[in-house]
Amino acid sequence: xxxxxxxxxxxxxxxxxxxxxxxxxxxxxxxxxxxxxxxxxxxxxxxxxxxxxxxxxxxxxxxxxxxxxxxxxxxxxxxxxxxxxxxxxxxxxxxxxxxxxxxxxxxx
Numbered sequence: 001x002x003x004x005x006x007x008x009x010x011x012x013x014x015x016x017x018x019x020x021x022x023x024x025x026x027x028x029x030x031x032x033x034x035x036x037x038x039x040x041x042x043x044x045x046x047x048x049x050x051x052x053x054x055x056x057x058x059x060x061x062x063x064x065x066x067x068x069x070x071x072x073x074x075x076x077x078x079x080x081x082x083x084x085x086x087x088x089x090x091x092x093x094x095x096x097x098x099x100x101x102x103x104x105x106x107x108x
Contacts, residue, residue: 004102007035
């Protein structure tokens with residue numbers, strides 16, 4: 001992939017990969033909201049701030065999971081159902097962060 005995804009395209013792509021994704025946001029490195037529902041921006045920022053040293057975050061409850069990943073340019077936070085596969089969601093988040101930056105993916 002050579003062209004960078006837009007933040008809206010990134011969320012649409014992630015939703016297409018998993019029916020377990022309920023919603024999500026893309027933030028800029030400065031915390032600015034780039035895509036997703038505005039009401040999720042502040043909780044996403046709070047989660048990222050609480051884990052300020054982490055590049056990948058996973059929080060699970062009995063009914064839902066929240067996943068987050070960040071790079072030097074973007075952060076993505078996803079709210080998922082309890083059946084989301086953690087390793088797969090984290091892999092997809094990393095891949096999409098690369099897509100947002102316009103990095104080429106290696107063929108599988």
